[in-house]
Amino acid sequence: MSAKSSLVVVANRLPVDRVTGPDGSVTWRRSPGGLVTAMQPVLSTQRGTWIGWLGDTSPHGAPAPEPFQLEDFRLRPVPLTSEEVTRYYEGFSNSSLWPLYHDAVEPALFKRRWWDAYQRVNQRFAEAAAEEAADGATVWVQDYQLQLVPDLLRQMRPDLRIGFFLHIPFPPFELFMQLPRRAEVMRGLLGADLVGFQRPLGTRNFVNLARHVLDLKTHGNTVLLEDGRKVVADAFPISIDVAEIERLAQSAEVQARAKQIRTDLGDPKTLILGVDRLDYTKGIERRFKAFRELLSEGRLSVPDTVMVQVATPSRERVEHYQSLRNKVEREVGRINGEYGQVGVPAVHYLHQSYNRAELTALYCAADVMVVTPLRDGMNLVAKEYVAARIDDRGTLVLSEFAGAIDELRQAFACNPHDLDGLKQTLLRAVRAPEAEVRRRMRMMRRHLRAHDVERWAASFLTALGGDNHTQLQNSRF
Numbered sequence: 001m002s003a004k005s006s007l008v009v010v011a012n013r014l015p016v017d018r019v020t021g022p023d024g025s026v027t028w029r030r031s032p033g034g035l036v037t038a039m040q041p042v043l044s045t046q047r048g049t050w051i052g053w054l055g056d057t058s059p060h061g062a063p064a065p066e067p068f069q070l071e072d073f074r075l076r077p078v079p080l081t082s083e084e085v086t087r088y089y090e091g092f093s094n095s096s097l098w099p100l101y102h103d104a105v106e107p108a109l110f111k112r113r114w115w116d117a118y119q120r121v122n123q124r125f126a127e128a129a130a131e132e133a134a135d136g137a138t139v140w141v142q143d144y145q146l147q148l149v150p151d152l153l154r155q156m157r158p159d160l161r162i163g164f165f166l167h168i169p170f171p172p173f174e175l176f177m178q179l180p181r182r183a184e185v186m187r188g189l190l191g192a193d194l195v196g197f198q199r200p201l202g203t204r205n206f207v208n209l210a211r212h213v214l215d216l217k218t219h220g221n222t223v224l225l226e227d228g229r230k231v232v233a234d235a236f237p238i239s240i241d242v243a244e245i246e247r248l249a250q251s252a253e254v255q256a257r258a259k260q261i262r263t264d265l266g267d268p269k270t271l272i273l274g275v276d277r278l279d280y281t282k283g284i285e286r287r288f289k290a291f292r293e294l295l296s297e298g299r300l301s302v303p304d305t306v307m308v309q310v311a312t313p314s315r316e317r318v319e320h321y322q323s324l325r326n327k328v329e330r331e332v333g334r335i336n337g338e339y340g341q342v343g344v345p346a347v348h349y350l351h352q353s354y355n356r357a358e359l360t361a362l363y364c365a366a367d368v369m370v371v372t373p374l375r376d377g378m379n380l381v382a383k384e385y386v387a388a389r390i391d392d393r394g395t396l397v398l399s400e401f402a403g404a405i406d407e408l409r410q411a412f413a414c415n416p417h418d419l420d421g422l423k424q425t426l427l428r429a430v431r432a433p434e435a436e437v438r439r440r441m442r443m444m445r446r447h448l449r450a451h452d453v454e455r456w457a458a459s460f461l462t463a464l465g466g467d468n469h470t471q472l473q474n475s476r477f
Protein backbone atom coordinates (compact mmCIF):
# COMPACT_ATOMS: atom_id res chain seq x y z
CA MET A 1 0.00 0.00 0.00
CA SER A 2 1.47 3.33 -1.04
CA ALA A 3 1.85 6.01 1.62
CA LYS A 4 0.62 8.64 -0.84
CA SER A 5 -2.87 9.95 -0.21
CA SER A 6 -5.65 10.95 -2.54
CA LEU A 7 -6.82 13.46 0.08
CA VAL A 8 -4.35 15.59 2.00
CA VAL A 9 -5.43 18.20 4.53
CA VAL A 10 -2.87 20.84 5.41
CA ALA A 11 -3.53 22.86 8.57
CA ASN A 12 -1.26 24.71 10.96
CA ARG A 13 -2.22 22.33 13.74
CA LEU A 14 -2.59 18.59 13.91
CA PRO A 15 -5.67 17.48 15.87
CA VAL A 16 -3.43 16.52 18.79
CA ASP A 17 -0.69 18.39 20.61
CA ARG A 18 2.37 16.58 21.88
CA VAL A 19 2.97 17.36 25.53
CA THR A 20 6.38 16.37 26.88
CA GLY A 21 6.50 16.01 30.67
CA PRO A 22 9.46 17.03 32.87
CA ASP A 23 10.55 13.36 32.93
CA GLY A 24 10.55 13.27 29.10
CA SER A 25 7.31 11.25 28.93
CA VAL A 26 5.08 12.06 25.96
CA THR A 27 1.30 12.43 26.13
CA TRP A 28 -1.20 13.58 23.50
CA ARG A 29 -3.88 16.21 24.02
CA ARG A 30 -6.62 17.24 21.62
CA SER A 31 -5.75 20.67 20.26
CA PRO A 32 -8.16 23.54 20.80
CA GLY A 33 -10.35 25.42 18.37
CA GLY A 34 -13.01 25.14 15.73
CA LEU A 35 -10.72 24.00 12.92
CA VAL A 36 -9.85 20.73 14.63
CA THR A 37 -13.48 20.17 15.68
CA ALA A 38 -14.59 20.48 12.06
CA MET A 39 -11.80 18.66 10.24
CA GLN A 40 -11.39 15.63 12.49
CA PRO A 41 -14.65 13.89 11.44
CA VAL A 42 -14.00 14.76 7.79
CA LEU A 43 -10.60 13.09 7.70
CA SER A 44 -11.80 10.09 9.67
CA THR A 45 -14.42 9.43 7.00
CA GLN A 46 -12.10 10.06 4.08
CA ARG A 47 -9.04 8.29 5.55
CA GLY A 48 -6.58 10.85 4.25
CA THR A 49 -3.38 12.42 5.55
CA TRP A 50 -3.35 15.45 7.86
CA ILE A 51 -0.24 17.62 7.74
CA GLY A 52 0.35 20.00 10.64
CA TRP A 53 2.32 21.15 13.64
CA LEU A 54 2.34 19.24 16.94
CA GLY A 55 2.20 22.38 19.06
CA ASP A 56 5.72 22.06 20.48
CA THR A 57 9.15 23.28 19.35
CA SER A 58 11.97 21.35 17.73
CA PRO A 59 15.66 22.30 17.81
CA HIS A 60 16.85 23.98 14.59
CA GLY A 61 17.77 21.35 11.98
CA ALA A 62 16.33 18.43 13.97
CA PRO A 63 14.74 15.74 11.79
CA ALA A 64 10.95 15.95 11.48
CA PRO A 65 9.05 13.41 13.60
CA GLU A 66 7.89 10.43 11.54
CA PRO A 67 4.31 10.30 10.23
CA PHE A 68 2.02 8.16 12.36
CA GLN A 69 -1.50 6.76 12.39
CA LEU A 70 -4.27 8.21 14.57
CA GLU A 71 -7.64 6.52 14.44
CA ASP A 72 -8.54 6.36 10.74
CA PHE A 73 -6.03 8.79 9.33
CA ARG A 74 -2.37 9.45 8.97
CA LEU A 75 -0.63 12.39 10.61
CA ARG A 76 2.46 14.02 9.20
CA PRO A 77 4.06 16.42 11.68
CA VAL A 78 5.77 19.59 10.46
CA PRO A 79 8.38 20.81 12.96
CA LEU A 80 8.72 24.45 14.01
CA THR A 81 11.70 25.93 15.84
CA SER A 82 11.03 28.20 18.79
CA GLU A 83 11.99 31.20 16.65
CA GLU A 84 9.43 30.13 14.04
CA VAL A 85 6.77 29.75 16.70
CA THR A 86 7.52 33.32 17.79
CA ARG A 87 7.63 34.85 14.34
CA TYR A 88 5.35 32.76 12.12
CA TYR A 89 2.72 31.58 14.65
CA GLU A 90 2.62 34.19 17.41
CA GLY A 91 3.87 36.97 15.13
CA PHE A 92 2.53 37.13 11.59
CA SER A 93 -0.36 34.68 12.09
CA ASN A 94 -1.65 35.80 15.46
CA SER A 95 -0.45 39.37 15.91
CA SER A 96 -0.82 40.58 12.29
CA LEU A 97 -3.43 38.49 10.47
CA TRP A 98 -5.73 37.40 13.32
CA PRO A 99 -6.55 40.93 14.56
CA LEU A 100 -6.63 42.41 11.05
CA TYR A 101 -9.09 39.77 9.81
CA HIS A 102 -11.28 40.27 12.89
CA ASP A 103 -12.15 43.90 12.22
CA ALA A 104 -8.94 45.03 13.97
CA VAL A 105 -10.76 44.82 17.33
CA GLU A 106 -7.19 44.96 18.65
CA PRO A 107 -4.60 46.75 16.52
CA ALA A 108 -2.73 44.55 14.03
CA LEU A 109 1.05 44.65 14.49
CA PHE A 110 3.51 44.20 11.62
CA LYS A 111 7.18 43.28 11.76
CA ARG A 112 9.26 42.49 8.69
CA ARG A 113 11.03 39.50 10.22
CA TRP A 114 7.65 37.88 10.94
CA TRP A 115 6.90 37.85 7.22
CA ASP A 116 10.17 36.05 6.40
CA ALA A 117 9.29 33.30 8.85
CA TYR A 118 5.71 33.09 7.51
CA GLN A 119 7.06 32.52 3.99
CA ARG A 120 9.62 29.96 5.15
CA VAL A 121 7.12 27.93 7.17
CA ASN A 122 4.48 28.06 4.40
CA GLN A 123 7.16 26.68 2.04
CA ARG A 124 7.81 23.80 4.46
CA PHE A 125 4.11 22.92 4.65
CA ALA A 126 3.84 23.07 0.85
CA GLU A 127 6.82 20.71 0.47
CA ALA A 128 5.29 18.24 2.92
CA ALA A 129 2.00 18.33 0.99
CA ALA A 130 3.82 17.81 -2.32
CA GLU A 131 5.46 14.70 -0.84
CA GLU A 132 2.29 13.23 0.64
CA ALA A 133 -0.10 13.75 -2.27
CA ALA A 134 -0.70 11.00 -4.81
CA ASP A 135 -0.91 11.82 -8.55
CA GLY A 136 -3.91 14.04 -9.22
CA ALA A 137 -4.80 14.08 -5.51
CA THR A 138 -6.92 16.67 -3.76
CA VAL A 139 -5.09 18.90 -1.28
CA TRP A 140 -7.22 20.97 1.05
CA VAL A 141 -5.34 23.81 2.73
CA GLN A 142 -6.81 25.37 5.88
CA ASP A 143 -6.86 28.82 7.36
CA TYR A 144 -4.98 32.08 7.66
CA GLN A 145 -1.66 30.61 8.85
CA LEU A 146 -1.12 28.94 5.44
CA GLN A 147 -2.32 31.41 2.83
CA LEU A 148 0.83 31.08 0.70
CA VAL A 149 0.65 27.28 0.48
CA PRO A 150 -1.79 27.01 -2.48
CA ASP A 151 0.49 28.91 -4.86
CA LEU A 152 3.73 27.35 -3.56
CA LEU A 153 2.20 23.91 -3.96
CA ARG A 154 0.87 24.57 -7.44
CA GLN A 155 4.38 25.52 -8.58
CA MET A 156 5.69 22.14 -7.36
CA ARG A 157 2.68 19.99 -8.27
CA PRO A 158 0.50 21.36 -11.07
CA ASP A 159 -1.32 18.00 -11.28
CA LEU A 160 -3.14 18.52 -7.94
CA ARG A 161 -6.63 19.87 -7.25
CA ILE A 162 -6.03 22.49 -4.58
CA GLY A 163 -8.70 23.89 -2.30
CA PHE A 164 -8.33 26.51 0.40
CA PHE A 165 -10.77 27.24 3.22
CA LEU A 166 -10.56 30.25 5.50
CA HIS A 167 -12.07 29.54 8.92
CA ILE A 168 -12.04 33.16 10.03
CA PRO A 169 -13.60 36.26 8.42
CA PHE A 170 -12.02 37.68 5.27
CA PRO A 171 -11.74 41.43 5.76
CA PRO A 172 -13.03 44.25 3.58
CA PHE A 173 -10.82 46.33 1.32
CA GLU A 174 -10.25 49.12 3.89
CA LEU A 175 -8.70 46.70 6.39
CA PHE A 176 -6.92 44.28 4.08
CA MET A 177 -5.07 47.18 2.42
CA GLN A 178 -3.18 47.72 5.70
CA LEU A 179 -1.39 44.40 5.23
CA PRO A 180 2.18 45.18 4.11
CA ARG A 181 2.34 41.99 1.99
CA ARG A 182 -1.21 42.11 0.66
CA ALA A 183 -0.34 41.31 -2.97
CA GLU A 184 1.74 38.26 -2.00
CA VAL A 185 -1.05 36.97 0.25
CA MET A 186 -3.60 37.35 -2.56
CA ARG A 187 -1.26 35.56 -4.99
CA GLY A 188 -0.80 32.76 -2.48
CA LEU A 189 -4.55 32.19 -2.14
CA LEU A 190 -5.08 32.37 -5.88
CA GLY A 191 -2.89 29.29 -6.27
CA ALA A 192 -6.01 27.32 -5.27
CA ASP A 193 -8.72 26.15 -7.68
CA LEU A 194 -11.40 26.91 -5.09
CA VAL A 195 -11.20 29.39 -2.22
CA GLY A 196 -13.89 28.90 0.44
CA PHE A 197 -15.17 31.36 3.03
CA GLN A 198 -17.63 31.11 5.90
CA ARG A 199 -19.99 33.78 4.56
CA PRO A 200 -20.88 35.37 1.21
CA LEU A 201 -19.37 38.65 2.41
CA GLY A 202 -15.93 37.03 2.63
CA THR A 203 -16.30 35.88 -0.97
CA ARG A 204 -17.26 39.36 -2.12
CA ASN A 205 -14.33 40.95 -0.27
CA PHE A 206 -11.91 38.46 -1.84
CA VAL A 207 -13.12 38.94 -5.42
CA ASN A 208 -13.11 42.69 -4.93
CA LEU A 209 -9.51 42.58 -3.66
CA ALA A 210 -8.36 40.40 -6.57
CA ARG A 211 -9.58 43.21 -8.84
CA HIS A 212 -8.13 46.07 -6.88
CA VAL A 213 -4.88 44.67 -5.51
CA LEU A 214 -3.83 42.56 -8.51
CA ASP A 215 -5.80 44.21 -11.29
CA LEU A 216 -7.34 40.88 -12.30
CA LYS A 217 -10.56 40.39 -14.22
CA THR A 218 -13.45 38.83 -12.35
CA HIS A 219 -16.80 37.46 -13.38
CA GLY A 220 -19.27 36.87 -10.58
CA ASN A 221 -17.41 34.71 -8.05
CA THR A 222 -14.70 33.71 -10.53
CA VAL A 223 -11.26 35.34 -10.77
CA LEU A 224 -9.44 35.09 -14.12
CA LEU A 225 -5.66 34.88 -13.88
CA GLU A 226 -3.23 36.22 -16.49
CA ASP A 227 -2.44 32.68 -17.72
CA GLY A 228 -6.12 31.88 -18.30
CA ARG A 229 -6.57 29.78 -15.15
CA LYS A 230 -9.82 30.37 -13.24
CA VAL A 231 -10.19 30.47 -9.48
CA VAL A 232 -13.65 30.15 -7.96
CA ALA A 233 -14.53 31.72 -4.61
CA ASP A 234 -17.62 30.70 -2.65
CA ALA A 235 -19.18 30.51 0.81
CA PHE A 236 -19.34 27.19 2.69
CA PRO A 237 -20.59 27.77 6.26
CA ILE A 238 -18.80 25.24 8.43
CA SER A 239 -20.55 23.00 10.94
CA ILE A 240 -20.03 20.31 13.57
CA ASP A 241 -20.49 16.57 13.94
CA VAL A 242 -24.07 16.86 15.16
CA ALA A 243 -24.53 13.11 15.64
CA GLU A 244 -21.45 12.91 17.88
CA ILE A 245 -22.71 15.68 20.17
CA GLU A 246 -26.20 14.15 20.25
CA ARG A 247 -24.71 10.78 21.16
CA LEU A 248 -22.75 12.35 23.98
CA ALA A 249 -25.77 14.31 25.19
CA GLN A 250 -27.88 11.15 25.26
CA SER A 251 -25.38 9.15 27.28
CA ALA A 252 -26.26 8.40 30.88
CA GLU A 253 -22.83 9.62 32.05
CA VAL A 254 -23.22 13.05 30.49
CA GLN A 255 -26.79 13.43 31.75
CA ALA A 256 -25.69 12.46 35.27
CA ARG A 257 -22.77 14.84 35.07
CA ALA A 258 -25.07 17.69 33.93
CA LYS A 259 -27.27 17.11 36.98
CA GLN A 260 -24.23 17.01 39.23
CA ILE A 261 -22.96 20.30 37.84
CA ARG A 262 -26.25 21.99 38.71
CA THR A 263 -26.20 20.49 42.20
CA ASP A 264 -22.60 21.62 42.72
CA LEU A 265 -23.63 25.13 41.71
CA GLY A 266 -26.36 25.16 44.39
CA ASP A 267 -29.26 24.35 42.02
CA PRO A 268 -29.67 27.86 40.66
CA LYS A 269 -32.88 28.85 38.87
CA THR A 270 -30.82 30.13 35.99
CA LEU A 271 -27.41 28.95 34.91
CA ILE A 272 -25.79 31.23 32.34
CA LEU A 273 -22.89 29.64 30.44
CA GLY A 274 -20.04 30.95 28.31
CA VAL A 275 -17.47 28.68 26.60
CA ASP A 276 -14.70 30.28 24.57
CA ARG A 277 -11.02 30.23 23.85
CA LEU A 278 -9.70 33.12 25.93
CA ASP A 279 -9.55 35.43 22.91
CA TYR A 280 -10.24 39.17 22.64
CA THR A 281 -12.55 38.60 19.65
CA LYS A 282 -15.00 36.64 21.80
CA GLY A 283 -16.49 39.59 23.69
CA ILE A 284 -16.04 37.96 27.10
CA GLU A 285 -15.57 41.31 28.82
CA ARG A 286 -18.79 42.68 27.29
CA ARG A 287 -20.87 39.82 28.65
CA PHE A 288 -19.33 40.16 32.14
CA LYS A 289 -20.10 43.84 32.13
CA ALA A 290 -23.70 43.20 31.12
CA PHE A 291 -24.02 40.57 33.86
CA ARG A 292 -22.46 42.85 36.49
CA GLU A 293 -24.81 45.72 35.66
CA LEU A 294 -27.85 43.43 35.77
CA LEU A 295 -26.74 42.24 39.22
CA SER A 296 -26.10 45.79 40.40
CA GLU A 297 -29.54 46.92 39.21
CA GLY A 298 -31.14 43.97 40.99
CA ARG A 299 -32.63 42.63 37.76
CA LEU A 300 -30.67 39.41 38.32
CA SER A 301 -29.43 38.13 41.66
CA VAL A 302 -27.23 35.48 43.24
CA PRO A 303 -27.89 32.65 44.14
CA ASP A 304 -30.91 32.45 41.78
CA THR A 305 -28.67 33.18 38.84
CA VAL A 306 -25.04 32.15 38.47
CA MET A 307 -22.68 32.21 35.56
CA VAL A 308 -20.08 29.66 34.47
CA GLN A 309 -17.38 30.89 32.11
CA VAL A 310 -15.01 28.35 30.58
CA ALA A 311 -12.06 30.22 29.06
CA THR A 312 -9.75 27.79 27.32
CA PRO A 313 -6.11 28.93 27.53
CA SER A 314 -4.95 30.17 24.14
CA ARG A 315 -1.85 31.81 22.56
CA GLU A 316 -0.60 32.64 26.01
CA ARG A 317 2.70 34.22 24.97
CA VAL A 318 1.02 36.82 22.73
CA GLU A 319 0.73 40.17 24.46
CA HIS A 320 -2.92 40.92 23.55
CA TYR A 321 -3.90 37.60 25.13
CA GLN A 322 -1.94 38.28 28.30
CA SER A 323 -3.59 41.63 28.80
CA LEU A 324 -7.01 40.14 28.03
CA ARG A 325 -6.47 37.50 30.70
CA ASN A 326 -5.59 40.17 33.25
CA LYS A 327 -8.68 42.22 32.39
CA VAL A 328 -11.04 39.22 32.45
CA GLU A 329 -9.69 37.92 35.75
CA ARG A 330 -9.90 41.36 37.35
CA GLU A 331 -13.53 41.64 36.25
CA VAL A 332 -14.37 38.15 37.62
CA GLY A 333 -12.81 39.18 40.94
CA ARG A 334 -14.80 42.38 40.96
CA ILE A 335 -18.15 40.70 40.23
CA ASN A 336 -17.55 37.98 42.82
CA GLY A 337 -16.34 40.52 45.37
CA GLU A 338 -19.44 42.66 44.96
CA TYR A 339 -22.18 40.09 44.32
CA GLY A 340 -20.96 36.65 45.39
CA GLN A 341 -21.98 35.03 48.66
CA VAL A 342 -20.12 32.65 50.95
CA GLY A 343 -20.00 29.38 49.02
CA VAL A 344 -21.82 30.91 46.00
CA PRO A 345 -19.68 32.94 43.62
CA ALA A 346 -21.62 34.88 40.98
CA VAL A 347 -19.15 33.80 38.27
CA HIS A 348 -17.40 30.43 38.18
CA TYR A 349 -14.39 31.09 36.00
CA LEU A 350 -12.53 28.06 34.61
CA HIS A 351 -9.28 28.76 32.78
CA GLN A 352 -8.85 25.13 31.75
CA SER A 353 -9.30 22.68 28.91
CA TYR A 354 -12.10 20.13 29.06
CA ASN A 355 -12.90 17.00 27.14
CA ARG A 356 -15.95 16.87 24.89
CA ALA A 357 -18.07 14.92 27.36
CA GLU A 358 -17.57 17.55 30.08
CA LEU A 359 -18.29 20.40 27.65
CA THR A 360 -21.46 18.62 26.51
CA ALA A 361 -22.54 18.15 30.15
CA LEU A 362 -22.09 21.91 30.66
CA TYR A 363 -24.16 22.64 27.54
CA CYS A 364 -26.91 20.32 28.84
CA ALA A 365 -26.81 21.88 32.31
CA ALA A 366 -27.16 25.49 31.12
CA ASP A 367 -30.35 27.54 30.86
CA VAL A 368 -28.83 30.33 28.79
CA MET A 369 -25.72 30.21 26.64
CA VAL A 370 -24.05 33.53 25.87
CA VAL A 371 -21.96 33.80 22.71
CA THR A 372 -21.01 37.44 22.24
CA PRO A 373 -18.05 37.76 19.85
CA LEU A 374 -17.19 41.15 18.40
CA ARG A 375 -16.31 39.25 15.22
CA ASP A 376 -16.18 35.49 14.60
CA GLY A 377 -15.91 33.48 11.37
CA MET A 378 -18.59 31.01 12.50
CA ASN A 379 -18.54 30.03 16.23
CA LEU A 380 -18.91 26.30 16.64
CA VAL A 381 -19.58 26.53 20.36
CA ALA A 382 -23.00 28.02 19.57
CA LYS A 383 -23.72 25.09 17.23
CA GLU A 384 -22.49 22.53 19.77
CA TYR A 385 -24.80 23.96 22.42
CA VAL A 386 -27.80 23.69 20.11
CA ALA A 387 -26.90 20.14 19.06
CA ALA A 388 -26.54 19.11 22.72
CA ARG A 389 -30.06 20.32 23.64
CA ILE A 390 -31.84 17.09 22.83
CA ASP A 391 -34.42 18.17 25.43
CA ASP A 392 -35.28 21.25 23.29
CA ARG A 393 -34.60 23.41 26.33
CA GLY A 394 -32.18 26.29 26.86
CA THR A 395 -31.87 29.64 25.12
CA LEU A 396 -29.01 31.02 23.07
CA VAL A 397 -27.88 34.64 23.08
CA LEU A 398 -25.84 35.07 19.92
CA SER A 399 -23.90 38.01 18.56
CA GLU A 400 -24.86 39.47 15.20
CA PHE A 401 -21.12 39.44 14.45
CA ALA A 402 -20.75 35.65 14.54
CA GLY A 403 -21.12 33.77 11.25
CA ALA A 404 -23.49 31.35 13.03
CA ILE A 405 -26.20 34.04 13.17
CA ASP A 406 -26.97 33.42 9.46
CA GLU A 407 -28.20 29.94 10.33
CA LEU A 408 -29.25 30.04 13.99
CA ARG A 409 -32.01 32.52 13.33
CA GLN A 410 -34.07 31.59 16.39
CA ALA A 411 -31.28 32.64 18.73
CA PHE A 412 -31.69 35.86 20.75
CA ALA A 413 -29.57 38.08 18.53
CA CYS A 414 -27.49 40.79 20.20
CA ASN A 415 -25.04 43.55 19.36
CA PRO A 416 -22.28 43.14 21.97
CA HIS A 417 -21.17 46.75 21.44
CA ASP A 418 -24.57 47.95 22.67
CA LEU A 419 -24.42 47.23 26.38
CA ASP A 420 -28.02 48.22 27.14
CA GLY A 421 -29.23 46.14 24.21
CA LEU A 422 -27.13 43.19 25.39
CA LYS A 423 -28.59 43.44 28.89
CA GLN A 424 -32.15 43.52 27.49
CA THR A 425 -31.47 40.52 25.29
CA LEU A 426 -29.92 38.57 28.15
CA LEU A 427 -32.98 39.24 30.30
CA ARG A 428 -35.34 38.21 27.49
CA ALA A 429 -33.40 34.96 27.13
CA VAL A 430 -33.49 34.34 30.90
CA ARG A 431 -37.23 35.03 31.12
CA ALA A 432 -38.45 33.45 27.87
CA PRO A 433 -41.57 31.31 28.37
CA GLU A 434 -41.01 27.59 28.06
CA ALA A 435 -43.12 27.16 24.92
CA GLU A 436 -41.09 29.84 23.14
CA VAL A 437 -37.81 28.33 24.34
CA ARG A 438 -38.76 24.95 22.96
CA ARG A 439 -40.01 26.32 19.67
CA ARG A 440 -36.81 28.24 19.06
CA MET A 441 -34.53 25.38 20.05
CA ARG A 442 -36.43 22.83 17.97
CA MET A 443 -36.08 24.93 14.84
CA MET A 444 -32.37 25.52 15.35
CA ARG A 445 -31.78 21.81 15.98
CA ARG A 446 -33.67 20.90 12.86
CA HIS A 447 -31.50 23.23 10.81
CA LEU A 448 -28.27 21.85 12.27
CA ARG A 449 -29.19 18.23 11.74
CA ALA A 450 -29.61 18.97 8.05
CA HIS A 451 -26.39 20.99 7.88
CA ASP A 452 -23.68 19.07 9.66
CA VAL A 453 -19.95 19.00 9.03
CA GLU A 454 -20.15 16.04 6.69
CA ARG A 455 -22.43 17.99 4.39
CA TRP A 456 -20.09 20.99 4.62
CA ALA A 457 -17.05 18.92 3.59
CA ALA A 458 -18.97 17.14 0.84
CA SER A 459 -20.17 20.41 -0.65
CA PHE A 460 -16.66 21.89 -0.61
CA LEU A 461 -15.04 18.79 -2.10
CA THR A 462 -17.76 18.46 -4.73
CA ALA A 463 -17.28 22.07 -5.76
CA LEU A 464 -13.52 21.46 -5.90
CA GLY A 465 -13.84 18.56 -8.30
CA GLY A 466 -16.99 16.45 -8.45
CA ASP A 467 -15.59 13.25 -9.97
CA ASN A 468 -12.57 13.29 -7.76
CA HIS A 469 -14.78 13.56 -4.71
CA THR A 470 -16.82 10.49 -5.61
CA GLN A 471 -13.62 8.50 -6.06
CA LEU A 472 -12.38 9.79 -2.74
CA GLN A 473 -15.40 8.51 -0.94
CA ASN A 474 -14.46 4.98 -2.00
CA SER A 475 -10.71 5.24 -1.67
CA ARG A 476 -8.18 4.60 1.04
CA PHE A 477 -4.75 6.13 1.11
Ligand code: ADP
Pocket residue numbers: 032033034035037275276277310311312352353354355356359378379380381382384
Ligand atom coordinates in the same frame (compact mmCIF):
# COMPACT_ATOMS: atom_id res chain seq x y z
P1 ADP B 1 -12.52 29.14 17.78
O1 ADP B 1 -12.37 28.31 16.57
O2 ADP B 1 -12.26 30.59 17.59
O3 ADP B 1 -11.80 28.61 18.97
P2 ADP B 1 -15.20 28.00 17.85
O4 ADP B 1 -16.33 28.29 18.78
O5 ADP B 1 -15.55 27.97 16.41
O6 ADP B 1 -14.08 29.06 18.18
O7 ADP B 1 -14.58 26.58 18.17
C1 ADP B 1 -14.08 26.26 19.44
C2 ADP B 1 -13.97 24.75 19.58
O8 ADP B 1 -13.09 24.46 20.66
C3 ADP B 1 -15.29 24.10 19.88
O9 ADP B 1 -15.41 22.90 19.18
C4 ADP B 1 -15.22 23.85 21.37
O10 ADP B 1 -15.94 22.71 21.80
C5 ADP B 1 -13.74 23.62 21.59
N1 ADP B 1 -13.41 24.05 22.97
C6 ADP B 1 -13.73 25.20 23.56
N2 ADP B 1 -13.32 25.25 24.83
C7 ADP B 1 -12.72 24.09 25.06
C8 ADP B 1 -12.09 23.53 26.20
N3 ADP B 1 -11.98 24.18 27.36
N4 ADP B 1 -11.57 22.32 26.06
C9 ADP B 1 -11.66 21.66 24.88
N5 ADP B 1 -12.24 22.14 23.78
C10 ADP B 1 -12.77 23.33 23.87
Ligand code: G6P
Pocket residue numbers: 012013032033034035036143144167168314315
Ligand atom coordinates in the same frame (compact mmCIF):
# COMPACT_ATOMS: atom_id res chain seq x y z
C1 G6P C 1 -9.36 29.20 15.36
C2 G6P C 1 -8.53 29.21 14.10
C3 G6P C 1 -7.76 27.91 13.97
C4 G6P C 1 -6.94 27.65 15.22
C5 G6P C 1 -7.84 27.70 16.45
C6 G6P C 1 -7.07 27.54 17.76
O1 G6P C 1 -10.28 28.19 15.24
O2 G6P C 1 -9.38 29.41 12.97
O3 G6P C 1 -6.90 27.95 12.86
O4 G6P C 1 -6.30 26.40 15.16
O5 G6P C 1 -8.52 28.95 16.49
O6 G6P C 1 -6.02 28.43 17.83
P1 G6P C 1 -4.50 27.97 17.95
O7 G6P C 1 -3.71 29.21 17.73
O8 G6P C 1 -4.38 27.41 19.32
O9 G6P C 1 -4.25 26.92 16.90
